[in-house]
Amino acid sequence: APNFNIGVAVPAGxxxxxxxxxxxxxxxxxxxxxxxxxxxxxxxxxxxPTQGEFFYDDSDExxxxxxxxxxxVHGHVFVWHSQIAPWxxxxxxxxxxxxxxxxxxxxxxxxxxxxxxxxxxxVSWDVVNEAFMENGKYRGEKxxxxxxxxxxxxxxxxxEFLPLAYKAARAADPDADLYYNDYNLIWNAxxxxxxxxxxxxxxxxxxxxxxxxxxxHISLNSPDISTIQAHLQKVVDIRPKIKVKITELDVRMNNxxxxxxxxxxxxxxxxxxxxxxNIVKTYLETVxxxxxxxxxxxxxxxxxxxxxxxxxPTTEWPLLFFxxxxxxxxxxxxxxxxxxx
Ligand code: G3I
Numbered sequence: 482a483p484n485f486n487i488g489v490a491v492p493a494g495x496x497x498x499x500x501x502x503x504x505x506x507x508x509x510x511x512x513x514x515x516x517x518x519x520x521x522x523x524x525x526x527x528x529x530p531t532q533g534e535f536f537y538d539d540s541d542e543x544x545x546x547x548x549x550x551x552x553x554v555h556g557h558v559f560v561w562h563s564q565i566a567p568w569x570x571x572x573x574x575x576x577x578x579x580x581x582x583x584x585x586x587x588x589x590x591x592x593x594x595x596x597x598x599x600x601x602x603x604v605s606w607d608v609v610n611e612a613f614m615e616n617g618k619y620r621g622e623k624x625x626x627x628x629x630x631x632x633x634x635x636x637x638x639x640x641e642f643l644p645l646a647y648k649a650a651r652a653a654d655p656d657a658d659l660y661y662n663d664y665n666l667i668w669n670a671x672x673x674x675x676x677x678x679x680x681x682x683x684x685x686x687x688x689x690x691x692x693x694x695x696x697x698h699i700s701l702n703s704p705d706i707s708t709i710q711a712h713l714q715k716v717v718d719i720r721p722k723i724k725v726k727i728t729e730l731d732v733r734m735n736n737x738x739x740x741x742x743x744x745x746x747x748x749x750x751x752x753x754x755x756x757x758x759n760i761v762k763t764y765l766e767t768v769x770x771x772x773x774x775x776x777x778x779x780x781x782x783x784x785x786x787x788x789x790x791x792x793x794p795t796t797e798w799p800l801l802f803f804x805x806x807x808x809x810x811x812x813x814x815x816x817x818x819x820x821x822x
Contacts, residue, residue, distance in 0.1 A: 528590055535593065544603060547602050673715060696728055717769065730760070733788050
């Protein structure tokens with residue numbers, strides 16, 4: 482699939498890249514993927530643990546590994562309400578001071594990856610992640626009783642933090658594609674419409690944005706394929722055109738509220754294969770070539786998936802590889818859709 486990004490999140494979670502040093506993981510990456518996302522180590526708390534002190538060792542190792550193997554990197558993430566360092570969470574300052582720390586974080590990091598000569602490797606960034614609630618209001622606007630309705634960015638800067646973040650990112654790295662990334666956009670119309678209206682607003686006011694990232698943490702056969710198609714289509718139809726990227730795909734086998742599976746039967750594994758096939762095929766049929774940002778799977782082997790701990794410790798099989806590093810039927814499902822490209 483030439484020019485098509487097939488990505489995977491590298492589960493380098495701690496303050497070290499120990500997991501990409503697992504040779505089995507490297508073999509899988511090099512055989513099947515052409516793009517990496519860092520599952521954790523390019524998030525704010527990892528890159529700026531102390532104000533003004535940036536920690537790049539792990540992310541440089543990851544980016545250099547990608548470069549050495551002709552892979553690109555999708556940067557994740559400049560601005561998020563979560564996984565920010567304690568100093569940033571408790572920062573005291575007025576709106577102008579908050580804008581300064583946000584812009585500085587973006588500028589320093591975007592510039593670092595350019596200055597290191599790795600700009601061709603880090604080809605795109607999630608500039609802002611998860612700024613909207615399910616009802617389409619800004620996170621932090623406190624329109625819900627949800628304890629997750631909090632964001633230091635909205636609360637201290639207001640909605641203006643969004644355009645300011647994208648302008649800072651474009652100024653620091655003019656070549657990278659700038660994405661807005663969020664979960665549930667693949668099925669929640671209120672949330673997707675809010676994001677599209679933000680994009681329209683950006684475009685009418687000269688604020689740069691190049692694409693929308695549909696995280697796509699979903700469960701087997703839910704949402705249905707027609708919903709996925711309709712939601713991708715809405716973004717494809719935005720004018721001027723922007724890119725559509727599936728940024729964090731995983732398909733958990735347990736539906737919320739159902740009886741938990743104790744093991745993965747071959748029938749269920751085949752259902753997952755079919756669902757992966759349907760998603761990839763729908764993406765390819767719906768998103769024209771010039772708008773394809775690609776598809777990234779959120780982890781390599783099942784046992785490394787964040788879903789093993791969400792919403793509580795459980796056993797899950799959401800990814801493309803078994804724990805012994807062999808391919809699941811789901812991998813063939815993905816590949817079969819690509820073959821029809
Ligand atoms: O680094 C510490 C380690 O020192 C400590 O020993 C260990 C004990 O629990 O925790 C480690 O941090 C964990 C980190 O992953 C690295 O492993 C955090 O507790 C844990 O919360 C964190 O989870 C990550 C989660 O984001 C945080 O919100 C997941 O790995 C990661 O897959 C997940 O990714 C997010 C995307 O960034 C945004 N979209 C949703 C997606 C899934 O939640």
